[in-house]
Amino acid sequence: MKIAVLPGDGIGTEIVAEAVKVLQALDLSFEMETALVGGAAYEAHGHPLPEATLQLAQQADAVLFGAVGDWKYDKLDRPLRPEQAILGLRKHLGLFANFRPAICYPELVGASTLKPEVISGLDILIIRELTGDIYFGQPRGRRTAIDGHFPGADEAFDTMRYSKPEIERIAHVAFQAARKRHKKVTSVDKANVLETFQFWKDVVTEVHAQYPDVELEHMYVDNAAMQLVRAPKKFDVVVTGNMFGDILSDEASMLTGSIGMLPSASLNAKNQGLYEPSHGSAPDIAGQGVANPLATILSAAMMLRFSLNQPEAADRIETAVKAVLAQGLRTPDIHSEGTTRVGTAEMGAAVVKAL
Amino acid sequence: MKIAVLPGDGIGTEIVAEAVKVLQALDLSFEMETALVGGAAYEAHGHPLPEATLQLAQQADAVLFGAVGDWKYDKLDRPLRPEQAILGLRKHLGLFANFRPAICYPELVGASTLKPEVISGLDILIIRELTGDIYFGQPRGRRTAIDGHFPGADEAFDTMRYSKPEIERIAHVAFQAARKRHKKVTSVDKANVLETFQFWKDVVTEVHAQYPDVELEHMYVDNAAMQLVRAPKKFDVVVTGNMFGDILSDEASMLTGSIGMLPSASLNAKNQGLYEPSHGSAPDIAGQGVANPLATILSAAMMLRFSLNQPEAADRIETAVKAVLAQGLRTPDIHSEGTTRVGTAEMGAAVVKAL
Numbered sequence: 001m002k003i004a005v006l007p008g009d010g011i012g013t014e015i016v017a018e019a020v021k022v023l024q025a026l027d028l029s030f031e032m033e034t035a036l037v038g039g040a041a042y043e044a045h046g047h048p049l050p051e052a053t054l055q056l057a058q059q060a061d062a063v064l065f066g067a068v069g070d071w072k073y074d075k076l077d078r079p080l081r082p083e084q085a086i087l088g089l090r091k092h093l094g095l096f097a098n099f100r101p102a103i104c105y106p107e108l109v110g111a112s113t114l115k116p117e118v119i120s121g122l123d124i125l126i127i128r129e130l131t132g133d134i135y136f137g138q139p140r141g142r143r144t145a146i147d148g149h150f151p152g153a154d155e156a157f158d159t160m161r162y163s164k165p166e167i168e169r170i171a172h173v174a175f176q177a178a179r180k181r182h183k184k185v186t187s188v189d190k191a192n193v194l195e196t197f198q199f200w201k202d203v204v205t206e207v208h209a210q211y212p213d214v215e216l217e218h219m220y221v222d223n224a225a226m227q228l229v230r231a232p233k234k235f236d237v238v239v240t241g242n243m244f245g246d247i248l249s250d251e252a253s254m255l256t257g258s259i260g261m262l263p264s265a266s267l268n269a270k271n272q273g274l275y276e277p278s279h280g281s282a283p284d285i286a287g288q289g290v291a292n293p294l295a296t297i298l299s300a301a302m303m304l305r306f307s308l309n310q311p312e313a314a315d316r317i318e319t320a321v322k323a324v325l326a327q328g329l330r331t332p333d334i335h336s337e338g339t340t341r342v343g344t345a346e347m348g349a350a351v352v353k354a355l
Numbered sequence: 356m357k358i359a360v361l362p363g364d365g366i367g368t369e370i371v372a373e374a375v376k377v378l379q380a381l382d383l384s385f386e387m388e389t390a391l392v393g394g395a396a397y398e399a400h401g402h403p404l405p406e407a408t409l410q411l412a413q414q415a416d417a418v419l420f421g422a423v424g425d426w427k428y429d430k431l432d433r434p435l436r437p438e439q440a441i442l443g444l445r446k447h448l449g450l451f452a453n454f455r456p457a458i459c460y461p462e463l464v465g466a467s468t469l470k471p472e473v474i475s476g477l478d479i480l481i482i483r484e485l486t487g488d489i490y491f492g493q494p495r496g497r498r499t500a501i502d503g504h505f506p507g508a509d510e511a512f513d514t515m516r517y518s519k520p521e522i523e524r525i526a527h528v529a530f531q532a533a534r535k536r537h538k539k540v541t542s543v544d545k546a547n548v549l550e551t552f553q554f555w556k557d558v559v560t561e562v563h564a565q566y567p568d569v570e571l572e573h574m575y576v577d578n579a580a581m582q583l584v585r586a587p588k589k590f591d592v593v594v595t596g597n598m599f600g601d602i603l604s605d606e607a608s609m610l611t612g613s614i615g616m617l618p619s620a621s622l623n624a625k626n627q628g629l630y631e632p633s634h635g636s637a638p639d640i641a642g643q644g645v646a647n648p649l650a651t652i653l654s655a656a657m658m659l660r661f662s663l664n665q666p667e668a669a670d671r672i673e674t675a676v677k678a679v680l681a682q683g684l685r686t687p688d689i690h691s692e693g694t695t696r697v698g699t700a701e702m703g704a705a706v707v708k709a710l
């Protein structure tokens with residue numbers, strides 16, 4: 001088994017280092033190979049996703065990813081910006097199914113801006129389609145408007161699109177995930193306005209016929225953005241497109257107040273996957289040894305479960321993370337009175353010890 | 356001065372009736388004419404936006420709108436569904452600037468799912484572009500995919516687009532609104548992925564040169580969805596496109612916990628406007644006399660200020676609404692211990708009395 005380790009930029013290198021230590025402590029036999037990605041790769045090789053990094057990722061069973069991006073790359077041409085690496089990996093590896101759990105840990109309920117009764121016990125799973133929609137649709141670009149309100153004016157445009165098999169496969173992923181949970185899927189669309197999402201709704205409804213044991217509800221995206229704030233615990237599995245999923249998964253993760261705890265997985269049809277924390281590269285605190293490595297460590301656990309077929313090892317990591325929280329250890333992002341403030345490396349070491 | 360009164364469906368008729376009483380109590384001379392819209396118009400005339408209703412709206416200085424929609428119309432063909440009326444009015448009247456304030460009233464801070472310290476004093480204004488973007492872009496429809504992941508498969512598609520003058524005019528609206536407030540504009544985009552929103556960002560930046568006294572910040576839509584939950588009071592004016600604005604304005608209004616209090620205005624270049632509560636038609640409580648009329652009454656105040664040039668009358672209404680809250684009167688949606696529960700008509704009468 002081979003893991004491609006792509007730490008990236010900002011706090012990426014620090015948090016991935018701790019996840020690697022945890023993986024090494026498991027005494028399983030896998031090969032890990034590290035490569036540059038994002039801004040770091042651009043500095044060294046002139047491209048955020050060099051050919052060698054992409055090949056490594058394609059040949060590996062799984063990619064452990066840190067984070068990419070820094071304000072200093074904002075002025076580069078779009079194809080050279082760090083985030084293109086992540087879009088490129090999704091596209092070339094066909095990582096169409098993004099799993100974004102939003103879980104509120106009992107010890108961290110106070111970190112949320114929401115009232116404890118609204119979020120304690122929260123455990124929702126957002127499944128975002130990741131290789132279709134307006135992210136990759138063609139044509140796109142600039143042109144002269146030929147109709148609309150200002151014919152003759154400069155305009156920019158993009159194409160939103162979903163094909164039937166793309167919707168079917170993500171719907172299957174969602175219904176199957178719900179079967180292992182509370183058997184409810186909320187499909188989020190904007191069928192009242194968009195052709196693409198009327199089709200989405202129709203196809204999800206069709207696929208649902210194969211899962212009579214799972215409840216399906218349809219919700220408009222604007223309402224979903226509201227209901228996540230009003231009563232997040234009413235959701236179990238949420239499935240939606242790439243664009244709406246980008247927005248709603250970030251909103252959902254922030255509800256918990258501890259985004260430094262939330263892992264994510266992006267899988268393709270062969271169960272190859274890219275695993276990364278839900279948070280970003282946080283250039284403002286990079287190099288200070290204060291970043292929370294737990295989201296990355298929990299991403300490594302998801303990797304063991306989904307791509308490396310080591311569910312017991314995944315359980316061990318998750319149990320160890322709960323243990324260090326119970327011990328009262330906290331990085332600054334989740335620190336509160338009465339708990340012990342630790343740095344990135346100390347937190348990683350504590351998880352290793354708890355294994 | 357002429358007001359087109361379009362109560363619509365569900366609680367629409369009840370709440371608009373109270374707003375009309377408040378307007379009549381002001382002793383100003385305007386003509387009001389009522390017409391059917393939405394499901395009610397479909398039942399009577401076979402179309403949610405009959406020609407006569409559209410003409411009335413076009414000839415009026417302002418439209419006072421209730422709400423449209425009911426689950427029973429979900430199976431109609433899209434062009435006949437109630438919400439098409441609102442899209443049609445926006446399009447035919449050119450109502451490109453949507454104002455959605457999210458205000459947390461001190462008396463109602465407890466109604467929020469967010470902690471009081473996070474939202475008390477909240478006062479943000481979301482300005483959503485309302486006649487462009489993927490809502491109206493052509494082409495759209497179904498076809499056979501010629502490229503993408505599954506060439507040959509059925510697919511559905513839509514077109515996102517913005518022309519330069521469309522972005523310019525909404526940017527001017529936002530900067531001018533910010534001048535009357537805390538002089539800060541957050542422009543929300545997804546420039547890292549979408550051509551349309553890279554253009555949006557460029558044009559907003561260009562327009563900003565004419566407003567050196569206003570601070571401009573750019574934020575990605577996923578981050579904005581998070582920051583609204585994490586620290587909503589950091590925003591002053593938020594300006595964004597039609598699709599992102601739909602999602603973020605609903606998220607922002609739910610932060611306050613009292614969406615029954617929030618008005619909205621949609622204006623065209625001639626300051627004609629459509630005024631409606633931010634909430635929907637709530638068919639589940641229609642006809643029971645329990646709906647909160649305050650959002651509609653406050654929408655009437657916005658109408659007096661923006662389209663009818665009666666700022667003093669607008670102030671009078673807003674002061675009267677604050678007075679009834681201070682008296683402890685509450686409809687069920689905002690009721691809490693120690694306050695007096697009232698119905699729709701009692702609440703309207705109390706506002707009239709407080710004038």
Ligand SMILES: CC(C)[C@H](C(=O)O)[C@@H](O)C(=O)O
Nearest residue numbers: 083084086087246547548577
């Ligand atoms: C960096 C950006 C392109 C990316 C996205 O929009 O998908 C990010 O926001 C994410 O959610 O992983």
Ligand SMILES: CC(C)[C@H](C(=O)O)[C@@H](O)C(=O)O
Nearest residue numbers: 192193222438439441442601
């Ligand atoms: C009913 C629907 C078409 C509409 C929209 O998406 O604009 C509504 O959600 C709104 O925000 O007014």
